[in-house]
Amino acid sequence: MRVSLDAPLNTIGEGSVISALWSRFPTPAEERPDDDCARFTPPAGFDLLTTVDMQVEDQDFLMEYFTPYDVGWKSAAMNLSDIGACGGTPEALYVALAMPAHRTVRDLISFADGVRDACEACAPGTVVRGGDMSDARRIIVSITATGLVPAGKTIGRSGAQPGDQVCYAGILGHSRAGVEAMLQHNIRHAPERALAAQMRPEPPVRLGAQAYDLGAHAMMDVSDGLAIDGARMARASGVTIDFDSAALAPRVAELGWVRHELGADPWEFVMAGGEDYGLLATFPEGALLPEAFDRVGTVLPAGEHAVLLAGEPSRYRGWDHYAPENGASHPGADTIG
């Protein structure tokens, strides 16, 4: 069937919509897009990891700035990040997409290519094995990612021990700077790096399994901000995490531009930015650190505060969807599983 790239989805029929989407995804050869379920036989000796994240237009991304490609990329990347954060290797995505009927074939293909390219960039070999397509007034994406980890070799967030080195791999604060520039309608002076971090994050997925092999005690990805996610790790582990302000200072310096361009505090963005998708991990004192990890703090015995910054209580918080003080249109992310 021949269609124009500019044809709205409601002129080509659901079968063609699904075919167009499916043809762009990295799909396994044996899978049909039209069966009720996808089938997979996990190899013996592996645990299956599963994570899900939903992204909603206006709530989690602004189509004034995002292309459908960016929406696909980001939705895929944030799920791949969770698999890596548990020490796993991503295996497949299941993509549920609602796209308004007036959107075009071009938009649909762009979305699919974003999913494909995020997999290629962050976790090559990951396939799209199934999904769901429907119509809605706004774009909504819910991706379920699965991954494999050698049986029993998963790293959780509850294993941090006093004395551990607290380490981080990835960027901090740039994504928040990018979204803040968008919300202030002031992207002209925002570095491309900040906008890319917000729209097309590249979580260091493969480092997760390496961190396990190098003896990490605890690990998680930082999606709501270093302070709040650090506090979650600290509480789950029954410890306090003391972040080292000198170690974080170069990251704050990189974001100096946000003071004059956005009227913002770069420390706030580094400590509580959100959507960083880097890996926070603790390693035994003295352990050699994987190359991409910086030491950013130390694990202390549990104290009054879950998180400290240079030994003092941190005033930086992270993102909470339902906190009374938060507005209802600010991007953010969290997971219950």
Add this chain to the structure above:
Amino acid sequence: MRVSLDAPLNTIGEGSVISALWSRFPTPAEERPDDDCARFTPPAGFDLLTTVDMQVEDQDFLMEYFTPYDVGWKSAAMNLSDIGACGGTPEALYVALAMPAHRTVRDLISFADGVRDACEACAPGTVVRGGDMSDARRIIVSITATGLVPAGKTIGRSGAQPGDQVCYAGILGHSRAGVEAMLQHNIRHAPERALAAQMRPEPPVRLGAQAYDLGAHAMMDVSDGLAIDGARMARASGVTIDFDSAALAPRVAELGWVRHELGADPWEFVMAGGEDYGLLATFPEGALLPEAFDRVGTVLPAGEHAVLLAGEPSRYRGWDHYAPENGASHPGADTIG
């Protein structure tokens, strides 16, 4: 923490929202709601089935009629249906939920109880192993369901053979009658059975595995209507399905009320209603049928039309999200995987 059932979600904080939800779901004892991924080790000798479906307020359900309980029930049930339709036994759900911040704790608990009770009714033992919770302007639910099937014993939709008996287990047309009464704001004269079929469907999930054991050649659940889903099976199998009008007539008679109450054609609802969630299966000629299945047609060699009704081309179509003739606010469902 003590909270009022009437407290809006944006007054209690995300941690409490997640705890409230998690405490009502049937969750496995070993799982923590706060890890990045859920972990599962599939037993040896089984294939894992996965399906996903997204439901959006206004698009797929009307909160004028649905309670949050109904939303939870229906979202769970339609996914469990897909697992059963492949001959599998549901194992777990992963629930991504966006609920507006003004919704209350009562709404949240009601949703969770609906998910739990649908599992209890349709597939006891199914657990909720993970999910995602966020804020949006409307309720959005995306559930991923997984199930287990003995390795290699999955039934697809492509195995129907000429001469097979075409059989159906479940109800037909009642769900469509229910939603039509809602759209016409005329539920006073709609039987409770029709409203319940629309809001709290009970797919015959366990019959799927039984059908496999009794030799079914092909199987799928009917979510978009008997005619369109029958045509999908026929095309996937390279056959024509001839539905038997005499066998379907009693089902049409049950829906006689829709003529005068809704100005609708009961044949249309039986043949192309949508959201029936029954099982369409084909069995070899002469095979004993599982008790809950009615014979409703015969498989013929492929002809000009994928589906016939009493030997004639059927004029009944089913639901297509992106068909030009469909409005944008009509409930329906389809899946790409």
